[in-house]
Amino acid sequence: MIRLRLREIAEQKNISMSQLAKLADVDYRTVRKIFRDPSAIIDSDTLDKLCWALEVTPAELIEYKPTAPLIWQKRMGLAGEEQERHQVEEEEQESDRKPQ
Secondary structure, three states, X not given: OEEEOHHHHHHHOOOOHHHHHHHHOOOHHHHXXXXXXXXXXXXXXXHHHXXXXXXXXXXXXXXXXXXXXXXXXXXXXXXXXXXXXXXXXXXXXXHXXXXX
């Protein structure tokens, strides 16, 4: 899954949605959409403007967590309850790998 960390970064920098929209010269509704849905699709021009306004690189703004696309989840029989179980198992494995 690919998601934008727009809300987190803006909050860290104490920048409101309206301030960000003005700084980036991006429509307020676009910023609000991304705040509400971090997986929203945006074009590269908008990404560039947001990065410039927040003084971050695209790599800092974009978060990627490997997740099989829905079509593959269905093919692998992971849709629904099985998908949730699979995600829980992955999270457990990930937490086991982290040093404590």
